[in-house]
Amino acid sequence: MEHNEIRTLVDRLSRSHASGGRSIARAAIVAEGADAADVIAWILAHDGQPESGASAVPAAGLHRRRVSDAAASGNRPPVRYVLPASAFVRPSATGSTSER
Helix, strand or coil: CCHHHHHHHHHHHCEECCCCCEEEEHHHHHHHCCCHHHHHHHHHHCCCEEECCCCCCCCCCCCCCCHHHHHHHHHCCCCEEEECHHHHEEECCCCCEEEC
């Protein structure tokens, strides 16, 4: 995919994040049918950070997760990626910048 196509796709699929940047769900990237590897590489190249779905794991008790489940959770891909607002600033022909 082209750089501008990826930027447009990420802009369309992402939502506002509390940090002031944008958040995009990995599931949305995959569901779009685009080349997910290219899109994720673009996100990481533009200072995007993976955000895992941190879940509280009880230490003990009837409903605790199995040890194998807890170990496997370290191998899961991130739930979403958070991009800084600067990832959506495009340079203009005059040298100044404009958002989106």
